[in-house]
Amino acid sequence: MIFLTPLALIGLLALPLIWWLIKATPPLPRTQVFPSLMVLRRLHPRREDTVRAPLWLLILRVTAAALLIVGLAQPVHRPQEIAAAGHSGRLILILDDGWSAAPHWSERLRAARALGDRALQQGREVVLLRAARGDDGALPEPLVTRDAARFDDTVQRLRPAPWPVDRHALVAALAQFKASGDSVTILADGVATSDDTALRQALDGIGPVSDMRWPACDIATLGATSGDDLHVRVSALPCGTRHFQVRARNAEGGTLGVYPLDLPGGAAQAEATLPLPPALRNQTARLTLSNDENAGNGTVGPATIRLLDEGDRRRPVGLLSMQGDDTPLVGAGFYLNHALGPLAELHQGTAQQLLTGALSVLIAPDGTLSQDNTRKRVADWVRKGGELIRFAGPALAADSDTPNVAEPLLPVALMSGVRQLGGPMSWGTPQKLAAFPDDSPFAGLNAPPEVTISRQVLARPAADLNDHVWARLTDGTPLVTATSYGHGEIVLFHVTAGADWSSLPLSGLFPDMLQRLIQRSAGLRGGAPVATLAPAATLDADGLLGAPPSGARPLAAADFSKTVPSAEHPPGLYGPRAQRRALNLGDNMPNLMPEPRLGTPILPVGAQADQPIGPILLAIGLVLLLLDLLLSLRRRGLLGRLAVLAALLPLAGHAETQTPPDVPPAALQTRLAYVVTGHDDVDEASREGLAGLSTYASDRSSAQLGPPDAIHPGQDDLAFYPLIYWPVTPDTQADAKRTAALNSFMAHGGIILIDTQGAGSDLDPDGAHEATAALKRATDGLAVPPLMKLDDHHVLGHTFYLLHDFPGRVAGQPVWVARGGDESLDDVSPVIIGAGDWAHAWAVGADGNHPYAVIPGGDEQRVQAYRFGVNIVLYALTGNYKADQMKVPALLERMGQ
Known part of the structure; x- marks a missing residue:
């Protein structure tokens, strides 16, 4: 035990004076009723003396005074010493502050402060090294100090990074601290990396190494892959059988679904499928992982949060249908159903039925927009932000011959009739697809050489026709055109959705093109998909989205599937809203493995901050003074009077509120x-x-x-x-x-x-x-x-x-x-x-x-x-x-x- 204010102990010198004063103070004289005053006259005291306080009362009062004096001296209790004894050199304190340190972060800071303060009190210099890169992308500069206040202030302000530690950079930083007499204590996170061997060799070249760790039961990662359902993968360090819950949450934090997932003891990972209905999947902004101890809130840290991006959404798509268009191998609805089924939440019906609900995309095969009232209804919907995908055919070719058609809903003007390519009545041959332009939403898709076009509706030549073309044939004629319409967009395939005009619906390119268009329904208008995505919002160590750190850099769209988050590419959301991609810790990280010991194991139990006992002593002293007050009142006969007054207080109201033990609360x-x-x-x-x-x-x-x-x-x-x-x-x-x-x-x-x-x-x-x-x-x-x-x-x-x-x-x-x-x-x-x-x-x-x-x-x-x-x-x-x-x-x- 040590005293933070030892000068206050001078007050103990006053205890003899207090003893003397208390001893000389008489209690109240006792009152005695005598039968006659004559008796008093016959009483002659042999000696006159002051009535002394009893010994137990003296001890009580002096003890209370001593406790108050010692308490004001601010004594503190120090747990067992665990710092390396016999070392006069520096203490190099290495703090793992990556994502895996978040579950026990407050305990790590307390241990770091305890270790550093004790070394400073021994007159040693303390060096604090952090193992994770900072927000600027560089490893933080080491803190070298002999000032306890500066050290404590620095440690209190530390926060873990939302990315892994960088052992390679740490090894390079340790090269400048090789001196005899130094000792090292590393507060390790317990997660293995590829540079653990190099770190162990670097530590052995400095001096004795102590390795302090915490239980690894809270360290886990959550990854997911998208398909018809969301497939999640949980990886955790060995810690017996654990029962997890995966929660689907919307952007406001509301729970959309809860799914249990068990990780058997000894297993490195567990997988499960989340059968989220499409309506809920479209609203899901993130998946969170929680265990039995914190099932309501989710495990702390970005590794147990899986953000969903535009690639994970299932957008509702409406398909205008006509009688007979779902005939196998003939009807347009048959091909569209097979192409869209795995991609989107598909609804079929009339325009009146479909537009009463929430839709992202409306697909109109040829002939479904022949009525004026239907076109007006669809036009109003597109103007408000809808995505309309039309297919040509005989009906549309006939409408192009009719002037002044109300709400034509076409991206470009069309020529009359149908262009025939190949066949006995044509001199031409079926045309193939040209490469997609760089500014087209289909950029990057490969045009199969076996896809041919035998008939099409031609676009009328115009000065701005090229601005509306997204796909062409090898002869340069437009195959897909588009234009903005209000807040929405209209896209036209100049062929039918069936196999009668082209072989496009028979190819794997057809669903890929539709998928690109469905993704545009989020609001992207104009321009090709962005190749490099800048960070828009990133996760911190608490799993909260915020502004990207200063060292965050853009990431190529092709690298999202293989990049592990780091200081340069922190976990979070990248790119503009319509093309937003999520970079998650758990998606690309390998299974978690325990890190080998880096030195002599020590437990965090001894690395605790000094415990102040002054407030306890002050409280006990005040209690003793209160007890002395009560005893003094009793000796003067006043305690009984106070008890009588307390008994006379009105208790009727209290009695009325008492409830018989057998009456259930619902009865009252x-x-x-x-x-x-x-x-x-x-x-x-x-x-x-x-x-x-x-x-x-x-x-x-x-x-x-x-x-x-x-x-x-x-x-x-x-x-x-x-x-x-x-x-x-x-x-x-x-x-x-x-x-x-x-x-x-x-x-x-x-x-x-x-x-x-x-x-x-x-x-x-x-x-x-x-x-x-x-x-x-x-x-x-x-x-x-x-x-x-x-x-x-x-x-x-x-x-x-x-x-x-x-x-x-x-x-x-x-x-x-x-x-x-x-x-x-x-x-x-x-x-x-x-x-x-x-x-x-x-x-x-x-x-x-x-x-x-x-x-x-x-x-x-x-x-x-x-x-x-x-x-x-x-x-x-x-x-x-x-x-x-x-x-x-x-x-x-x-x-x-």
Whole structure:
């Protein structure tokens, strides 16, 4: 133990004086009632002396004073010494500060400060070396100092880098510190590199080496590859079997999906497929990796974050269809379906059907835009930013002969008729494709020599025709032309989408060209794909996107698949928004392997900062003084009086607030309840959802709701709850006890909200069949009355808020309630059934944010979901009083008033 303010110990010299003063101070004289004053006259004291304080009281007071004096001297406790003893030379402290040091960063800084401070107190010089390159791309200059304040200030401001350490540069930096008497301590991250052997040799040439490490269970990387589904790969250092979760999150941080992934003990990596529906995949901005200890927030660091770029998106594409165009090997729809199926989220139908939803691209084969009203509708959509891809054919060739066609939706003017290349009625031969121009979106694609064009619609010659051509035939005639139209774009293939005019739809070039065009739907207008992409936003050590560091350099587009992030190319997003590419730590890094020991192993336990014990001594001294005060009051007879006054304080209010131990909280406060499903993620979402709804309803209505309760129908008493939320999962089975309890609950006025959680929607497009079967099992034996579809005429549509639809996390799903006319239930529906996934829309996390995204309406849809929830709560609390109010005029008329 050492003292930071040793001069304060001079106060200990005053302890004898304090002892003398306390000893000479008498207590209050004792009061004695005598029977007669005559007795006093006969009393003659033999000696006069001061009454002395007892010894235990003297010791108590002196001890309190001593503790206060010693505490003011700021004593600190120093853990066991682990610095190399017997060395008078420098301490070279090497700090691994790459991405893999982030999980235990605060502990590393505490250890570095402890090691450096102890060496400085021994009169040694400290050299601090950092192993990762800085923001400027160079290895930071070593800190050489004997000043403890400067050293501590420098260490406190250090932050880990979001890229790996550079062992090669570290070896070069160590060359200047070879001197006898020096010792080295490296705070290693434990991740092997190709330069570990060279580092070990460089360290051995300096002096004794100590290697301090932390558990490697938190070090892992997350990589992914894109296809029809996202395939993720997790690599981690050996640390036994671990259970990870991969979360898909949108740009606002909302959770779109959670997928478990187990890494067996001893395995270097684990892989899994994330079956994200296309609607959610298009909204996913990043994947995060978390383990059991931090399942809600994700493991800290850029290595456990996988950013998604434009190449990972699945854009919704609409295909205008006509009767018979999907005929195998003949219809245009047949070829387009086969070409687009693996590339995009494809929807087919009429213009009216397709344009009511969200689309990035609209593909119009020949003849699908022949109606004026259809062309006007499509033109309005393109002007707002849509991408229209048209194919020529006989119908378009006929329209080109018709003057003054409203909204022609063509990038260039066309000549009348069809150009025939080859065949008995033509002198020409089928033409091949020319190389794509450098300024074309198809630049870089190889034109197969077997692709030939036998018929085409020709573009009318114009001065600016070359500005609109993206692909040509070998004779120079345009094959693909395009132009901007409002905020959107129109692209025309001068051939059909089938194999009757060309062999293009039969080649592998056709889906590649369509893919390039679909990628343009993000907003790229004009110019070829950028060959070199500049950093736009990069990740820091905490996994947050921010401005690129000063040393960040552009990266060639062809190198993204093989580049490991570094100081020159930090992990993050590169390029303009429409061509944005993501560089991720986990995509190109090899499997993580443990790093061999670089010196004598030492544990971080001893490398702890000095622990101040002065505040503890001061607290104990003050407690002793308080005890002395209480004892003094007791000796003077005042403590009893204080106890009597405390007993007379009004305690009635406190007594009224006491609750008998057998009364459940729901009996004293209105609460909502949810049925426990046994799935932790579903039950947690139900709890967060009802908690969010309770807070929302309490803030905006007179209903004051407490926190929700988790219940097991058939085991718990349901009589205290007005509303029970029941999320039905695919594994839900029939239960006689549960059914009997819920029937009794509904018969006594309770309402059950049954939710199949988005089954059949974009959230879970393949789960409708399983959800229907589970719903039948769940309601088997349940007294469900005849149902009807909920509309805005029902009381639920105007119980508190006026509503026209009733969305949850997903919109557009029907909601079913009891058909009116049941007098036994006062015309109140005892059950509400839907697939809106309301709990996830209502959910509020521990940080006060909404952890789950709503689809597709965003914040406005969430507000509507909350309002529907408030209507349900007030409907459960008040029944059909709103409907009764509608009958007031008729009642007054019958009463003659």
